Amino acid sequence: MEKCDALIIGGSAGSLDVLLKVLPGLDYTLSFPIIIVVHRKHGADSLLPELLSGKTGLIVKEIDEKEPILAGTIYVAPSDYHTLIEKDKSFSLDYSEKINYSRPAIDATFQTAAEVYQDKLVCLLLSGSNSDGVNGLISAKAWGGITAIQDPATAQVSYMPQQASIHAKIDYTLRIEDMAEFINLLS
Amino acid sequence: MSQELCVITDEQIEVLLADLLENYGYDFTGYSKASIKRRILRLYSLDKQVSFAEFRYKINNDNFYFKRFVEQITVNVTEMFRDPGFFKTLRDVVLPNLGTYPFIRIWLAGCSTGEEAYSISIILKELNLLHKSLIYATDLNPVVLEKAAQSMFAMSQMKQYSENYILSGGTKDFSSYYTANYSLAKFSDELKSKIIFSTHNLVSDHSFNEFQLILCRNVLIYFDRDLQHKVLGLFDESLEGLGYLALGSKETLDFSPLSKNYKRIPAEKIWRKIS
Numbered sequence: 001m002e003k004c005d006a007l008i009i010g011g012s013a014g015s016l017d018v019l020l021k022v023l024p025g026l027d028y029t030l031s032f033p034i035i036i037v038v039h040r041k042h043g044a045d046s047l048l049p050e051l052l053s054g055k056t057g058l059i060v061k062e063i064d065e066k067e068p069i070l071a072g073t074i075y076v077a078p079s080d081y082h083t084l085i086e087k088d089k090s091f092s093l094d095y096s097e098k099i100n101y102s103r104p105a106i107d108a109t110f111q112t113a114a115e116v117y118q119d120k121l122v123c124l125l126l127s128g129s130n131s132d133g134v135n136g137l138i139s140a141k142a143w144g145g146i147t148a149i150q151d152p153a154t155a156q157v158s159y160m161p162q163q164a165s166i167h168a169k170i171d172y173t174l175r176i177e178d179m180a181e182f183i184n185l186l187s
Numbered sequence: 188m189s190q191e192l193c194v195i196t197d198e199q200i201e202v203l204l205a206d207l208l209e210n211y212g213y214d215f216t217g218y219s220k221a222s223i224k225r226r227i228l229r230l231y232s233l234d235k236q237v238s239f240a241e242f243r244y245k246i247n248n249d250n251f252y253f254k255r256f257v258e259q260i261t262v263n264v265t266e267m268f269r270d271p272g273f274f275k276t277l278r279d280v281v282l283p284n285l286g287t288y289p290f291i292r293i294w295l296a297g298c299s300t301g302e303e304a305y306s307i308s309i310i311l312k313e314l315n316l317l318h319k320s321l322i323y324a325t326d327l328n329p330v331v332l333e334k335a336a337q338s339m340f341a342m343s344q345m346k347q348y349s350e351n352y353i354l355s356g357g358t359k360d361f362s363s364y365y366t367a368n369y370s371l372a373k374f375s376d377e378l379k380s381k382i383i384f385s386t387h388n389l390v391s392d393h394s395f396n397e398f399q400l401i402l403c404r405n406v407l408i409y410f411d412r413d414l415q416h417k418v419l420g421l422f423d424e425s426l427e428g429l430g431y432l433a434l435g436s437k438e439t440l441d442f443s444p445l446s447k448n449y450k451r452i453p454a455e456k457i458w459r460k461i462s
Contacts, residue, residue, distance in 0.1 A: 065408045065437050066219075066415075078437055081408075084221040087197075092219040093437050095405045096226070096262045112221045 004032045004146075004186035005120035006069065006085075008113055010106030010136070012039040012128030014156025016048075018176055019126075023055035023074075025180025030058065031187045033069050035085075037077040037109045039102050039132070049076045065093040082108040085116050100132040110136020119144035122186060124174070126150045128160030137168035148172035148182070195231060199239050200224050206247055213257060213327070214390045217414030226260040233259075258330045262409065263299045266344070267306045269404075270436055271354035276455045278310045278356045281431050285399050291320040294398045294425065296389060297406035298324035301335025301382075306352075307402075308378040309364060313357070317381055323396065325387035332384045338374040340365075345372050389418045394425040401426055404456075405435035412442075419443050426460050433457045 011018065015038050040048065052074065053060040060074040069075065069089045077083040081093040082104050099105035110123050110133060123140045125133045127150055137147045149165060151173050152158035164170060174182055200223070207213045215223060236242040245252045268274045285291045291311075298304050304324040311317040326332050340348075349361035365372040387395065389406070401422050407415050422432055423445050432440070432449070434456045440446045449458035 064439070066412060081437060084219075084225065086219065086221045092221045093408045094222045094225070094262065095264055095408065095435075096222075097264055108225070112225065 003120060004122050006033050006035060006113060006117050007122045007124065007183060007186060008035045008037065008109055009124045009126065010037045010110065010128075010133040011126030011150075012102075012106075012130060012132065012157070012160060014127030014129075015150075016051075017156065018150060018179070019052060020055055021176055022179045022183070023052060023058075025184075026056055026058060027184045027187065028057045028072075029187070030072050030183070032071050034058075034074045034183070035063075035069070035077070035083070035109065035113070036074065037083060037104050037106045039104070039106075039128070040079050052076065063091045063093070065091060067091050077104040077109065079104070084108060085113040087116055089116065100130050102130070102132045106133035107136040111139045114139040114143040114145055117143075117145065119146075121145035122148065124148040124150075124179075125161055125164050127155035127157050129157045131160065131163040131167075133160060134164050134167050137164050137170070141169050146171050148174055150179075151175045195224075195228060195239055197224070199243075200227060203227065203243060203246065206243065207257075210247055211253065212391070213388070215260070217390060217411050217417075218409050219411055222262075222409055223260060226262070230256065230259045254330060257328055261328055262405075263328070263331050265299045265302045265405075266351070267302045267340070267348040268351035268355045268357075269303070271351050271356075273404075273433070273436070273455060273457075274306060274310065274351075274355035276452060276457060277307070277433075278314070280452065281400065281433075281457065282310060282314055282316060285431075286314060286316050288399060289319065291316060291400070292396060292398045293320065293322045293400045293402070294396070295322060295324040296387070296401065296403040296422075298326050298332075298335060298384070299328075300331050300340075301338070301384070302340065302348075303402065303404070304335065304382050304384075305338065305374050305378055308382060309352070309357070310355075311381070312378065313359065317377075320381050322382045323398075324382050324384050326384075327386060327388040327390075329386050332386060336379075336384050338376075338379050339368075339371045340374070342367060342370050342372050389421065390414065394421055396425065397427050398425055399427050399430045400433070401430070402433040403435075404433065405438070407434065407438045416443060419445055423448075423460070428460055428462070430460050431457055432460065 049062045063075045084092040147170050149161035152162045204215050311320050352361045365374045448462045450461050
C-alpha cells in the first residue's frame with residue numbers, strides 16, 4: 001500500500017459506536033493524522049473530542065481554524081462549520097450553506113483533501129442515513145486516493161456506505177473489528 | 188455538487204483574483220484559498236459555465252454577472268441570535284456595561300443580510316438602550332445590504348429564531364417584533380431606526396469611527412493569517428478603551444500580538460480592551 005499522509009473518517013447516524021470500538025485498537029505511533037468528520041447536533045460541542053479522548057492514547061482535539069495538521073493527532077471537525085483542507089496542510093473552517101442538509105459536510109473535507117493529499121489520502125466512510133461523503137469518495141478516487149467503507153452489513157444504518165458502494169469505486173470494505181488493524185497498517 | 192477533478196486550476200483562481208483587484212478594486216487575495224476556490228467552483232457549476240475563458244470574460248465585462256460573482260463567492264449565511272449563549276452574554280454583561288455611557292456606538296462588520304443587526308437592536312430595545320445607540324452594520328457587498336435594509340426575513344425561519352431568542356435570555360413574545368406577510372416576516376421600523384447599513388471593505392477600507400463594541404463573527408475564518416492580523420489591527424484602531432471586541436465561536440485573538448492589551452470574558456469569544 002502507498003504511504004498514507006492523512007486518513008479522514010466520515011460518518012453519520014450509527015458511526016459514533018464504530019469510532020468508540022475502533023479507537024482503542026490504534027497504535028500510539030501513527031505516522032499520519034486522522035481527521036474525523038461526523039454529523040451531530042449543533043451545541044453539543046467539545047463533548048465528542050472528550051469522549052473519543054478517553055478511548056485512545058493519541059491526542060484528540062477539536063479543530064481550530066488555520067491549525068496546521070500534524071501526524072499522530074486525531075482531529076475532530078467542529079459542529080456547524082465545514083472543515084476544509086488547505087494546500088499547506090492546515091485547516092480552514094467555513095460557515096457556508098449546508099450540503100446534503102449537513103454542516104459539517106463530509107464531502108467538503110473529502111473533496112478539499114483529495115486535491116491536497118492526492119494518492120496519499122485514505123477516506124473511510126462509516127454508517128449513516130444520507131449520502132454525504134459519496135461525492136467526496138468519488139473525488140478522492142479521481143485524485144488517486146484510497147477509498148474504504150464500513151461493510152454495510154455491519155452498519156447500524158447502512159444507507160451511506162451502501163450509496164458509496166453503488167456510486168464510487170471502493171478499494172476496501174471493512175468490518176468494524178478489522179478497522180483498527182487496517183488503519184495501523186497504513187503507517 | 189460534484190467536483191471529481193477540478194475544472195479550474197489554482198493558477199486560474201489567481202488570475203481571477205488579480206482581475207477583480209485590477210478591474211473592480213476588490214481584493215480577495217488574502218482570503219483562505221480552499222474556501223474561495225470552493226465558492227468559485229460552486230458558482231461555475233451552478234451557472235453551468237463551459238469554459239474558464241468564457242467565465243473570466245463574463246466576470247470582467249458583464250457588470251451584472253460581476254455582482255453575482257461577488258455575492259456568490261462571499262459567504263452570506265447568517266441567522267438571528269445564532270449561538271444564543273453569546274447573545275445572552277451581550278444582554279447580561281456587555282450591553283448593560285455600555286449602558287452607563289451617554290451614547291453607544293456599535294460596529295457590526297460583515298453584517299451580511301442583517302439578521303445579527305436586528306438581533307442586537309432587539310436586545311438594546313429590551314434593555315431600554317436603543318434610543319441612545321447606533322449600530323453601524325457594514326458589508327463589502329451592496330446586494331446583501333439592500334436586502335438587510337428591507338428588514339424582511341423568511342417566515343419559515345421564525346420558529347428557529349424564536350427558539351434562539353428565548354435561549355439567549357429573551358422573555359417577550361418574539362412574534363411581537365414582526366408582522367407576518369405571506370412567506371415573509373417584516374420587522375418593525377423602530378428596530379431599524381438605529382441601524383445604518385453601509386458598504387465597508389475590511390481588506391481595503393480604513394477605520395471610520397470609534398466604537399464601544401465591535402462585532403465581527405465568522406468573517407476572519409475566511410482570511411489568511413496575514414489578513415487576519417491586518418483586520419484585527421483595524422478593529423483595535425476603531426475600538427475605544429474598555430470597549431469590547433466579539434468574534435465568532437471558532438475565532439480567536441490569542442495568536443495576535445494585540446491580545447496582551449485585551450482581557451477575555453471567560454467562556455465567550457468576547458475581549459475587552461484594557462490598555
